[in-house]
Amino acid sequence: MIASAFQPIYTQIKALTKATCTLEAGGVQYDELAWVDGRSAQVIRVEGKNVTLQIFSGTEGLGTNAQVVFSGKAPHLTLSPLLAGRYFNAFGKAIDGRDEVQGDERDVKGQTVNPVRRQLPSELLATGIAGIDLNNTLVTGQKIPFFADPDQPYNRILAEVALRADSDRIVLGGMGISHDDFLMFQQKFEASGAGDKIVSYINTSEDPPLERLLIPDLVCTTAEYFAVERQEKVLVLLTDMTLYADALAIVSNKMDQIPSKDAMPGSLYSDLARIYEKAVQFKEGGSITIVAVTTLNDGDITHAIPDNTGYITEGQLYLKKDPETGLTIIDPFRSLSRLKQNVIGTKTREDHPQVMNALVRLYADASEARSKKENGFDLNEYDLRVLKFAEAYTRELLDVQLNIGTDEMLDRGWRLMSRYFEVFELGIRQNLIDKYWPEKTA
């Protein structure tokens, strides 16, 4: 970036650390962007005349005579409908080889939605995946992460969910994702024919890690633009929030902040909440739904990142590999959608809550039978039946590869129950049995 005329250039750096530099400068705004020998940087501390800058790509090779130019602006973004179908980096610059977008410039920090103006999120967001639509139904305006071990195909599933969900707009924020996954997103988006409703902000693992701190603000500002000004149903995808939090920890460490649990900054909860709370349903019809990915360390959910996330989001979806069938499923036990109560049985068919619970209960019986078997106890006739049921339930409903409507999921649920069980084993309300219980086929 070249300084325009009349802009002062500072060349006397007083201190350098791995990620920051300090110099004397006047009239500087907090959060303002700057360039240090062409590298992007941001003001993170003002103390008297001293200004400390965080240099996103690191300070390696910088001299004390590096040229510092201030932009006079906090991070901002150009907003326009033309963002659709495009790919940008963490500074909002096009990385798809096309022209920069023209439009309104907007500060990316954004404002808080007045809680009394929020609407109760109660519009179903179907994905065709039974682990979500049947067991953990999503609604627009909700925020929910996938909790996944690093060996799970979470980004592929995230892309799949995004393309199937009924939304007007998708905004993808990639933070530290592999270049391969970036290409996968790109291919899937383009192959789907929906490429032109998607806006992507990408920081891959090849880019400087601190740059990914800028991604969520760009993503949320874009989402808010489409949801507020164009009243669209916006779906936001954020992957991987764990790598985002790791970058927060680096900055906090370089700022000499005392770490709290798991070397994370004490402000982790607020930092994550500021992003996730952008999920909202507006009265005018626009909405922002956030589906994120939080990768786990060996399934440990007590680690500060998933733990704080769990306190913020409205549920979580656990990806796991079913040991019996080898299929990837969304774990019916540990997953939860806190907002499903707002739609199941009312916006979906009346038998939804009862069928969902009965199936999960039977699946729980199967898991008990399995541990009984592993401990060398004899299995009774019921145990054998629930085990058969569990496998069929996994193959015919839970498999994330399936793409079926909610009514069809419920019908399959009834067929599964009638295949392996008698009515009295289910504890479902009689009037629903009368209406939906399929005739046994011999």
Next chain:
Amino acid sequence: MTKGRITGILSNLLQIEVNDTVRQNEICFVLKGEQRLMAEVIKITGNIAFAQLFEAGSGLQAGDEVEFSGDLLEVSLGPGLLSKNFDGLQNDLEAMPGNFINAGQRSAALNLEDEYAFTPLSEIGAKLKAGDIIGEVPENALSHKIMLPFKFEGENELIEIAAPGNYKLRDTIAKVKNEKGEVFELTMVQKWPVKWPIKTYQQKFRPSEIFQTGLRVIDTLNPIAEGGTAYIPGAFGTGKTVLQQAIAKNNRAEVVILVACGERANEVVEIFHSFPELEDLATGRKLKDKTTIVCNTSNMPVAAREASVYVGMTMAEYYRAMGYKVLLLADSTSRWAQALREMSNRMEELPGTDAFPVELPAVIANFYGRAGKVQMPDGRNGSVTFLGTVSPAGGNFKEPVTESTSKVARCFYALSQKRADAKRYPAIDPLLSYSRYLDYEEFQAFTEEQIEKGWTDKVLKAKNILAKGIEARDQISILGDDSVPLDYHRDFWKSELIDFAFIQQDSFDDTDMNSSIERQSFMLNRVLQICDREQEFDDFSEVSSFYKKLINLFKQMNYSDFDSDDFQKFNQELDSVFSTNLQNTEA
């Protein structure tokens, strides 16, 4: 007026060079174009004041001008607080236009143009002290007492008072002369700094009466006393907020102040939507009529989280001073502690455990200490009962906020992940939870008189059965169904009976969601009576099917109106289950 200029910025911590005197905790405003951004002084060294900004510091510059107000963080107290939705600094959220809150946007807590029907209750010449009643106005179902403002000292002579009639909040309704002969005009609104407890009461009692929540596992097994304190720690997903909201709906308080501190916005939205519809069981009016919500959700300014709990407490004390029974709920106090931690960290103070400030236990203790049942000089009683949730990191209770709270709160409601997974709601573990009030002689005397003789012994007996049942269950699962004596199965099923028939409560059922003390005592007696009765079994499967029948009947009773025909019918069927049991074994 003291003025200053910003010399340093680190996130929302400002360093301000000042030209005159400043007070610790004084409120100041940063002038930024049209905006006035509010901040609170938290440290002073020489002519530099450190202030925490109640906003993000983005866009501020060294040299920006700052004005000092001379006042601490204060709230407005007067008619019209009920039914309002405030932010953490007592801005009226409904009065703010647009979908978004702009930086520095303010709105008055009370609209001074609002009119109330004033009735004078004091006479000219009366000598008044702070907190003495001058008059009253109707506010929803309540008679809102207008008191001599709490800032007044000594005796003040009432020299003028308005005649009965409608007055605006801005109108003068009385004049008083203090001991020095200075005359003051009074409106129906006064201001009070939130960090200072309102202490116009004469004495504070040891809590002795039960504060009814309608939940059996609380009222009977682990009761909270009126003017008492309780806390609910729990990992995410165990139902803290759901439980607190159930208490907010089912209690018998006259005023409820709900503080949503650093939690999810959509949870507050649910309250906004449901409270105007739900009925208040104490008065038959709408819940909204007696409820004030203070809402600083997790994406709202972090520094205002601390303010939000104090704003809630001060309003609660204000209604207590009028003589009302107030319930204060805060969800979650951990978020407030985290806000303290963020600031302490920026101030580069030496940290305590888990980087929390070392004074955290003292701050928490002082806050819980503001609850209590009190008596005013004129004999009227009021109370603030406080219930806070704690969100321990990783669900581990060995962390500073949970530990500091456990030292000061008298009741502990342990939410159990296991119970939540098994869909046994409310997921309060009946044995890990405790209420110290059960040991208070005053409280025991109250139950003897108001509930029944020997009540606390019965409660302990129920807890013993539960404890024995858990031991039996462990033995059965180690040794197998066949290898333990039949007594083990009986002990286990007795505890299951108490669990299913008494502890579990269906918060979605209109009848079962709220149980009166009278009904709770009937049910407890009935369950204990059945546990004591002679039972004969041939094998363990008979035990379970026998108890399952009983449990089903008890559940049906819980779903029926108390003393209704259905209720009586199921109650009698309990006895017939016994007669078949005895016949079967004899045959």
